[in-house]
Amino acid sequence: MPPALLDMAPRPFLLTQGRTQAHSAAIAIETQVVATDHGLATCAHATFExxxxxxxxxxxxxxAExxxxxxxxxxxxxxxxGDLYTDGLVVAHLPEFDASRDVATLRRVIRGLRAIS
Structure with a gap:
């Protein structure tokens, strides 16, 4: 992206209205998210992000993905x-175990992140 366009990108705190957490649900990085039918039907009216x-x-x-x-x-x-979940536009499935302490999961995340770069 050209430097001039980088300066125009919205700052993260603007996208979240200064919040660092969602209003309701605690969303972990391993949380699986899928759009609802309602979300797909109404997303054209949502903000870009x-x-x-x-x-x-x-x-x-x-x-994370x-x-x-x-x-x-x-x-x-x-x-x-978290906001989309509260509004019923996505469903969030939290894992049943603590993935932050699972070595195999952490290794898969690291491999996935390396593959992205």
Missing amino acids: RRDIVEVCREPLSV IAARLGFHINVVRVLV
Whole structure:
């Protein structure tokens, strides 16, 4: 992206209205997110970032994958997914185990992040 366009990109705190957490749900980076039928039907009326998240979640994706695909900061995605979840535009499936302490999961995340670059 040319430097002039980088200066025009909205700052993360503008996308989340200064919030660092969603209003309701605690959204982890491994949370699986999928768009609802309602979300897909109404996403054309959403802001750009929210619409992009709903569109990319036609198939289940983790919050980390959404951030990587859309080029958004992961904490921005966590806040926006929480808002979309509250509004019924996406469904969030939290894992049953603590993935942050699971070595195999952490290795898969590292491999996935390396593959993106």
